Amino acid sequence: xxxxxxxxxxxxxxxxxxxxxxxxxxxxxxxxxxxxxxxxxxxxxxxxxxxxxxxxxxxxxxxxxxxxxxxxxxxxxxxxxxxxxxxxxxxxxxxxxxxxxxxxxxxxxxxxxxxxxxxxxxxxxxxxxxxxxxxxxxxxxxxxxxxxxxxxxxxxxxxxxxxxxxxxxxxxxxxxxxxxxxxxxxxxxxxxxxxxxxxxxxxxxxxxxxxxxxxxxxxxxxxxxxxxxxxxxxxxxxxxxxxxxxxxxxxxxxxxxxxxxxxxxxxxxxxxxxxxxxxxxxxxxxxxxxxxxxxxxxxxxxxxxxxxxxxxxxxxxxxxxxxx
Amino acid sequence: xxxxxxxxxxxxxxxxxxxxxxxxxxxxxxxxxxxxxxxxxxxxxxxxxxxxxxxxxxxxxxxxxxxxxxxxxxxxxxxxxxxxxxxxxxxxxxxxxxxxxxxxxxxxxxxxxxxxxxxxxxxxxxxxxxxxxxxxxxxxxxxxxxxxxxxxxxxxxxxxxxxxxxxxxxxxxxxxxxxxxxxxxxxxxxxxxxxxxxxxxxxxxxxxxxxxxxxxxxxxxxxxxxxxxxxxxxxxxxxxxxxxxxxx
Ligand SMILES: Cc1cc2nc3c(=O)[nH]c(=O)nc-3n(C[C@H](O)[C@H](O)[C@H](O)COP(=O)(O)OP(=O)(O)OC[C@H]3O[C@@H](n4cnc5c(N)ncnc54)[C@H](O)[C@@H]3O)c2cc1C
Ligand SMILES: Nc1ncnc2c1ncn2[C@@H]1O[C@H](COP(=O)(O)O)[C@@H](O)[C@H]1O
Numbered sequence: 001x002x003x004x005x006x007x008x009x010x011x012x013x014x015x016x017x018x019x020x021x022x023x024x025x026x027x028x029x030x031x032x033x034x035x036x037x038x039x040x041x042x043x044x045x046x047x048x049x050x051x052x053x054x055x056x057x058x059x060x061x062x063x064x065x066x067x068x069x070x071x072x073x074x075x076x077x078x079x080x081x082x083x084x085x086x087x088x089x090x091x092x093x094x095x096x097x098x099x100x101x102x103x104x105x106x107x108x109x110x111x112x113x114x115x116x117x118x119x120x121x122x123x124x125x126x127x128x129x130x131x132x133x134x135x136x137x138x139x140x141x142x143x144x145x146x147x148x149x150x151x152x153x154x155x156x157x158x159x160x161x162x163x164x165x166x167x168x169x170x171x172x173x174x175x176x177x178x179x180x181x182x183x184x185x186x187x188x189x190x191x192x193x194x195x196x197x198x199x200x201x202x203x204x205x206x207x208x209x210x211x212x213x214x215x216x217x218x219x220x221x222x223x224x225x226x227x228x229x230x231x232x233x234x235x236x237x238x239x240x241x242x243x244x245x246x247x248x249x250x251x252x253x254x255x256x257x258x259x260x261x262x263x264x265x266x267x268x269x270x271x272x273x274x275x276x277x278x279x280x281x282x283x284x285x286x287x288x289x290x291x292x293x294x295x296x297x298x299x300x301x302x303x304x305x306x307x308x309x310x311x312x313x314x315x316x317x318x319x320x321x322x323x324x
Numbered sequence: 325x326x327x328x329x330x331x332x333x334x335x336x337x338x339x340x341x342x343x344x345x346x347x348x349x350x351x352x353x354x355x356x357x358x359x360x361x362x363x364x365x366x367x368x369x370x371x372x373x374x375x376x377x378x379x380x381x382x383x384x385x386x387x388x389x390x391x392x393x394x395x396x397x398x399x400x401x402x403x404x405x406x407x408x409x410x411x412x413x414x415x416x417x418x419x420x421x422x423x424x425x426x427x428x429x430x431x432x433x434x435x436x437x438x439x440x441x442x443x444x445x446x447x448x449x450x451x452x453x454x455x456x457x458x459x460x461x462x463x464x465x466x467x468x469x470x471x472x473x474x475x476x477x478x479x480x481x482x483x484x485x486x487x488x489x490x491x492x493x494x495x496x497x498x499x500x501x502x503x504x505x506x507x508x509x510x511x512x513x514x515x516x517x518x519x520x521x522x523x524x525x526x527x528x529x530x531x532x533x534x535x536x537x538x539x540x541x542x543x544x545x546x547x548x549x550x551x552x553x554x555x556x557x558x559x560x561x562x563x564x565x566x567x568x569x570x571x572x
Contacts, residue, residue, distance in 0.1 A: 105451075141540050186462070
C-alpha cells in the first residue's frame with residue numbers, strides 16, 4: 001500500500017501543514033506497513049524537498065517547472081493525479097487549505113476515488129481506513145469509510161500535529177510535469193497579500209471582536225492585543241456585516257472554521273453560528289459584560305466585565321509576561 | 325450567455341443538531357430548511373452576469389421534492405428556469421457531482437456557478453468535481469468576478485490574501501461571501517415564481533464511494549471558570565493561560 005502526501009509550499013517555503021500532512025501519513029503507514037511518498041510541486045522545489053525527511057518520509061517526488069511557480073489548479077491537479085497513478089497510490093492526503101481544498105476534488109475525480117474533506121482524525125479499524133470529519137459546522141461529527149480503490153482526504157490544519165523524528169533527509173526523485181498547454185488554462189497571475197496579517201485559518205492564537213466593541217474605531221484594542229500575542233484578528237458576522245471588519249476575518253458557520261490553541265472572544269455573545277466555527281479551539285477565553293452570554297458555555301476561562309477596561313489591561317500585562 | 329447555478333437545500337444555521345436513531349444522520353423533524361447561503365450568493369452573481377451580458381439563468385438542484393422550495397426562491401430572485409433532479413437517495417459528493425455534471429453537459433453552459441460549500445456536509449467539493457467531470461477549469465472561493473470576451477478574471481480568498489486567477493470560459497466558479505449581497509425577491513418576483521413550472525428530471529443513479537458509518541455530537545464542553553469581573557482578574561487569567569493551559 002502507498003500513501004501520497006501533498007506537501008504544500010508557497011514561495012519555496014513549506015507551509016506548516018506540509019509537515020502535518022506527512023506526519024499523518026507516516027502514522028497511518030506505521031500501523032499498516034504502507035509506504036509514504038511525499039510530493040512537492042512548484043518551481044525549483046527540489047532543493048526544499050529533503051526537509052520532509054525530518055518528519056519521517058524517506059521518498060519525495062519533486063515536480064518542478066518554471067511554469068509552476070504560480071499555482072495553477074488545472075496543472076497541479078493533473079500532476080498530482082499522474083504521480084498518484086504512476087506510483088499506484090491507494091491514499092492521497094492534502095491539507096484542507098485554500099490550495100488543498102481546490103485540488104483534492106479534481107484529483108479525486110481523476111483517480112475515480114472518494115473524497116472525505118476537512119478530516120480531524122484518520123485511523124485503521126479492521127484494516128479499513130476510517131476518517132472523522134465535522135459536519136453542520138462542527139455541530140456533529142461523522143465517521144466515514146470509502147469503497148473506492150483510491151481514497152482522497154483533506155486534513156484540517158492545526159489538528160494533526162507535526163512530529164519531527166530526526167535529522168534524516170529524504171531521497172528526492174525528480175519527475176517532469178509533462179503537461180500540454182490546456183492543463184495550464186487556469187493561472188494565478190498575482191497574489192495580493194493582506195499586509196503582514198495572520199490569517200484566522202492558520203493562526204495559533206485568535207483575538208476576535210464582536211458588536212460589544214461598539215464601533216470599528218475600537219478594534220485597535222483588539223489589534224493591539226493580537227499584536228502582542230502574535231495572534232490573528234477575528235470577527236463576528238455582526239461586525240463584518242456592519243462593515244467594521246473585512247469578510248476574511250469572519251469566524252463561524254458562514255465564515256471560517258478555526259481550531260487555534262487559544263481563541264479570545266471579546267464582546268461576542270456566542271450565537272450558535274459563531275460557536276459552530278470556533279468551538280473546537282483548544283482553549284477559549286470569553287470577555288463579555290453579560291454573565292449569561294452563551295459564549296461562557298464554551299469558554300474555559302471568562303471575565304464578566306467591560307471590554308474597554310479589560311482589553312488595555314490584558315494587553316499591558318501580556319506584554320510584561322511575554323517580555324515585549 | 326448560458327448561466328447555470330447549482331443550489332442546495334440545507335438546514336438553517338439556527339438548527340440544533342440531533343442525531344437520529346439510525347446513528348448516521350440528523351433528525352429532520354422540526355428543522356427549517358433554507359437555500360444554502362453561499363448558493364444565494366451564486367444566484368445573485370448569475371443574475372448580475374445576465375443583467376450585464378444578456379443570456380439565460382437556469383438553477384438546478386438535486387434532491388427530493390422539498391428542494392422545490394429553494395428552486396422557487398431562485399425563481400423569485402429572477403432565475404429564468406428551475407430544474408429539479410429528483411432523487412431522495414443519500415449521496416456522497418462524488419455522486420452529487422456526477423448527476424449534476426451529466427445533466428449540465430446537455431446544457432452547453434458558458435459558466436456554472438456554485439456556492440463555496442454546503443453548510444450541511446461542509447465538503448466544498450461539488451463545484452470543482454463537476455468542473456473536472458466536464459473537463460473545464462474551476463476557480464473556487466471567489467470574492468470578485470469579471471468576465472470579458474470569454475476570459476475569466478477572478479479573485480479567490482487564500483490564507484492571508486487573495487489570488488488573482490485567470491482562466492477561460494466555459495468554467496466553474498464557486499461563490500464566497502463578499503462576492504455580492506444577494507437581493508431580496510420582490511413581491512412581483514415571488515408572485516411570478518408561483519406560476520413558473522419547475523422541470524423535473526431523473527438524475528444518474530447514485531453510486532456512492534463514501535459511506536457514513538456513524539454520527540455523533542461532539543463532546544459537550546463543561547463551562548469553565550469565571551476568573552473575575554473586572555481588570556483586576558487579568559493577571560490571574562494570564563497566569564492560567566501561561567501555567568495551566570500552556571498556550572502563552
Ligand atoms: C444564515 C446566518 C449565518 C450566520 N453566520 C454567522 C457566522 O458565520 N459567524 C457569526 O459570528 N455569526 C453568524 N451569524 C450571526 C449570528 O446569529 C449573530 O447575530 C452574531 O454572531 C452576533 O454577533 P456579536 O456576538 O458580535 O453581536 P451580539 O450578539 O450583539 O453580541 C454582542 C455582545 O457584546 C457584549 N457586550 C456589549 N458591550 C460590551 C462591553 N462593553 N464589554 C464586553 N462585552 C460587551 C454583549 O453582552 C453581547 O453579548 C449568522 C446568522 C445567520 C442568520
Ligand atoms: N444536491 C445539490 N444540488 C445542487 N447543487 C448542489 C447540491 N449539493 C451541493 N451543491 C452545490 O455544490 C456546492 C458545494 O457543495 P458541497 O461540496 O456539498 O459543500 C453548493 O454550494 C451547491 O452550489
